[in-house]
Amino acid sequence: MRTTLRVAGAAARVQALSLLRSPATAILVFILPVNLLLLMSxxxxxxxxxxxxxxxxxxxxxxxxxxxxxxxxxHSFDLRPMDRAQADRLLRRGRIVAAVEIPRGFDALVGSGRTALVRFTVDNVNLDMAEDVRRAFPAAVSIFATRLSLPAISVRPRLTDMLAQDTGYIAYLAASSIALAAVIAGAILGGLVTAREWEAGTARLMRLAPCGLGPVLIGRLAAAAGWAALASSVSALVVVFGFRVPAAHPIELAGGIVFTVVAAAALGGLVGVLLRRTLPITPLILGITLPFYLDSGALEPQRFDGKVLFWLSHLSPAYYGVGIMEHACHGLIVTPEPLWSLYAVLALVAASATLLVGKLARR
Amino acid sequence: MDLSMPREAMSSTISTPGRAGSAGNVVELNEVRVVFGDLVALDGLTLSVAPGEIVGLLGPNGAGKTTTMDVCCGLRVPASGTARVLDLDAVKSPRQLRANIGVVPQDSGLYPELSPYEHLHFAAALYDLRQPKARIEGTLRLMGLWDRRGQRVSTLSKGMRRRLALARALLHDPALLFLDEPTLGVDVQGRRALWEHILRLREEGRSVLLTTNYLDEASALCDRVAIMDRGRTLICSSPAELRRGAGVALVLACASATAQVAASLRARADVLHVAESSHCVRVRPVNEAATAQIVAAADAIAKVTSVRVEEPNLEDVFLALTGKALRE
Known part of the structure; x- marks a missing residue:
């Protein structure tokens, strides 16, 4: 065991040196998750x-x-005060989506119970955005009338929030993107470092060493996981400081990154051992991970895509990573399984995949 | 630099069974058969390597040379037959065996972004060598790579890379080395340098089993050469004995019509093989008694200006044994 650990340590050191000296791979692993984060946004x-x-x-x-x-x-309108001429100019240039004009005499008209005409212009070139604005405007009028107890408004909805705080769509998505970054970075690097042993012809040589190839691959996977954790941390920093998503449980966030990255690196390593070629690793990992990620509650906790997809998503570490990240960032429990079980599954996946890598390396 | 000093420094961590005081062969393959699906890679191969001996495996691609090495290293389990290496069963004790053998694979197996020193440092960890710095320095100096120890492998010449692969194979002081095409793709100067290193291994008492496609290499390095074809050893003897067994070759210099001379000689029953160049025809008679008739026959077609008797090379031997050229 001591020898195995020493060999794994030496292999990890060598792998870290290789990554430092292969900027293309290193940069890819750092840039790809951040790019995906931007893509998801x-x-x-x-x-x-x-x-x-x-x-x-x-x-x-x-x-x-x-x-x-x-x-x-x-939270539909980002209101920017300006004069009418400026509003018309910006609307024509597409710099604003709508313009609302509160006319002179508005206060007096409303106060006397007469109709006040509020001019509302929508740039409907973007239908989605225009529809959002159209829906929000009557809502704003209702809110206004309710607050001022105007007689024309008779409906008073009583809203009850399930959670203490709202979680914005972007904020929710950004948190799940950290899990995506961890899976992508871990799996790609894990796959590349193991497949490379065969491609470079070094696997055969390592098998000739008394300790065999297994400890070498485990060491390399450890270095890959370390590197991927760094890359995922960059994504997490972008989420926290760039997207302004505060981490409710920072230690959990760090732990979630480590568990997800280690599981993903081990699975990627398994793919690398099976394929023994580096070229298909990146597209394959991306192709497998993205659909699983989208089905893993990455966009919203409640999925309406059926039970089969929901259970299929359990096959990917992204599912467990998303569950951990949403709790770490927002305090949300978005999986039916308890939080500790998400960590346990990731640990189990990492251990099983690593054992399989060691076993397959003997062939 | 003398390699023996650092070797002693690390000998406490590695036992070398079958090395000192063993009267038996370091490699003993007996009727080994290896099958890949329908393909018979080794077909009852029998081979031995004595302590301190360099044995070459010579044969065309697909003859079974690399598979033979894999069996010796415990990487391939024979379907039948026995493989004992350094007094160990290669199938049952591969781990102990591997601690005492060194291997230079055909493709070197080096990481381009690492330096020679880092390669050997990593190899030292793989072989559990304690405090390996002196050993690494000694080995790199021996191979003429100490000045390049910090340079990335990607910047080294092919010859230097092969020397580094040999240095890595020697680092843990193995009793037996397996060299797979040790000079493949290396320039003439690099080959000579590698030959010197390999010959020095024998002086140090190590045994070497090497594969090669180069006949001059086998002649220069090997005590014995095993000529292989289709997974079998056709013959295993010293290069000199092999040459003697193959008879002589005649080189006839003709003033003209070498093509006609060659065609005519090819038709003769007392001629084994004919090769022609611009002004010469090289002929291998079935025996030396046929020499005079062959020269006379050639002279009758075109004036033979000179006759030279050549020692046969290993290509001739291979041709005589298999009926085909080595690189077919």
Missing amino acids: LFALTGYNAPTGLVLEEDTPRAHAFVDSLRDAY
């Missing part, structure tokens, strides 16, 4: 607040109350 573009020009013709309490209602309309 495209899903949520329409979830962002719509940039809306706010033309305020009077500075009165009711005008400001209406602006507040717009702001509170389910």
Whole structure:
């Protein structure tokens, strides 16, 4: 055992040197997860607040109350004060999606119970965004009327939130993207470092050493996992500081990255031992991981895609990683399984895959 | 640098069964048969290597040379027959066996981004060598690579890489070395340097089993050469004995019409093989008694200006044994 650990340690050191001296691989592993994070955030573009020009013709309490209602309309509007000419210009250039104009006399008209005409212009070139804005505007009016107890409003919905805090779409997706980064970086590097032993003709030579090839591959996988954990941490930093998603449980976040990366590296290593060629590793890992990731509750905790897909997603470490990350970042439990079991499964996957790598290396 | 000093420094960690005081052969293959599906890679191969002996395996591609080495290293389990190496059963005790053999594979098996020193440092860990610095330095100096110890392998010449592969194989002081095509792709100067290193191994009392496609290499290095074809040993003898057994070759210099001379001689029953170049025809008679008739026959077609008697080379031997050229 001592010899095995020493050989694995030496192999890890050699692998770390190789990674440091092969910038292409190292950069790929660092850039790919961040790129995927950015790619995933495209899903949520329409979830962002719509940039809306706010033309305020009077500075009165009711005008400001209406602006507040717009702001509170389910976080739909990103209001930017400007004059009418500027609003028209920016709308034409596509720099804002809509413009709302609160006219002079608004306060007096509302106060006297008469109809106030609020001009609302929508750039409907982007249908998704336009529909979001169209839906949000009546909601804002309702909020305004309710707050001011205007007689025309008779419905008063009573909303009850299940959770103490809202979790934005972007924030939710960004947290799950850390798991994706960990799986992608770990599996690709794991696959590359093991397959390379055969491609470089060194596997045969290692098998001729008294300790055999197994400890060498385990050491290399350990170095790969370390490197991938670093790469995933970069993605996590981008999420925390770039996307402004605070980590509710930072230690859990770090632990989740380590567990996910180790499991993914071991599985990637297994793929590498089976394929024994480096070329197909990256496309294969990406091709397998992305669908599993999307089915792993990466976009929202509740899935409407059927039980089969839900159970299939259990085959990927992404499922367990997403579960851990959502709890680490937002305190959400998004899997039916308890949190500790997610760690346990990842550890089990890592141990089983590593044992299989060692076994297959003897062939 | 003398390799014996650092060897003693690390000998406590490695036992060398079958090395000192063993009267038996270091390699003893007996009727070994290896089958890959329908392909018979080794067909009852019998081979031995004595202590301190260099034995060459010579044969065309697919003859079974590398498979023979794999069996000796315990990487391949024979379907039948026995393989004993360094007094150990290669099938039952591969781990103990591997601690005492050194292998230079055909493709060197080096990491291009690592330096020679890092390669040997890693190899020292693989073979559990304690405090290996002196040993690494000695081996690198011996192979003329000490000055290049920090350079990445990708920047070394092919000859240097082969020397590094040999250095790695020697690092743990093995009693027996397996060299698979040790000079493949190496330039003439590099080959000579490698030959010197290999010959020195014998002086140190090590045994070597090497494969080669180069006849001059087998002649220069080997005490015995085993000529293999289709998984069998056709003959195993010293290069000199093999040459003697193959008879002489005549080189006839003709003033003209060498093609006609060659064609005519090929038709004769007392001629084994004919090769022609621009002004010469090289002929291998079935025996020396036929020499005079062959020269006369050639002279009758075109004026033979000179006749030279050549020692046969191993290609001739191979041809005589298998009826085909070595590289077919």
